Amino acid sequence: MQIGCWRGQVAAVGRVAGVVGLIIWTSTYEAAASETKKVDQQAQLCMGVYKEKTKDPDRMAQGFAACDMWVTTSNASARALYGRALVRGRLGQSPEDFRVAYQDLSQVIQRSPEWPNAWSVRALINVKLDNYDQALRDVNKAITLKQAADAPPDLNKEYWKRAGILFVLGAEHHSIEILEKALDDAKTLKSLGVEDERLPRFVVEVQANIDRLR
Helix, strand or coil: CCCCCCCCCCCCCCCCCHHHHHHHHHHHHHHHHHHHHHHHHHHHHHHHHHHHCCCCHHHHHHHHHHHHHHHHHCCCCHHHHHHHHHHHHHHCCCHHHHHHHHHHHHHHHHHCCCCHHHHHHHHHHHHHCCCHHHHHHHHHHHHHHHHHCCCCCCCHHHHHHHHHHHHHHHHHHCCHHHHHHHHHHHHHHHHCCCCCCHHHHHHHHHHHHHHHHC
């Protein structure tokens, strides 16, 4: 089963007078505006490829290059790092792509440890790197942060994610206890009113694994 801002710092122009001062200010402003435009263009190209879910190698290479440039021109802003991680995570084909995504998300988490989405996406990256134990820790952190929010975001995808991770771990470790935790998350999804045709099939598959281990 597949488990399945721009913050350009404009240097302060000292107190200037007359025409010379106006020229300096205008030049500085235009340079900053030009740099902002470059950052925004790279961001749009990067995230455009993410939204397309393209499999075309040339288009993917273009998107990866745009993401890299976005990170560079934004001085490695959290937004750019997160964006590149999303693209590498969704479209990446190699362990190196996923390692880049993991490193980017780790930087984001270091700066903004209370941002649940960073933990959530890193859980998926860990799955792609076959680091299921760490994936479980990351998704648990994402759930904890979302539950603590005053207005908790939709938790369904996190329970789905954790259920899938637990299923893999339970099967790998031949652990009924872990598999039962996967079932608990499936029950939680049902109690939340999730209507998904995959859910009954998931429950049947998990239960079959439990029965085989008994």
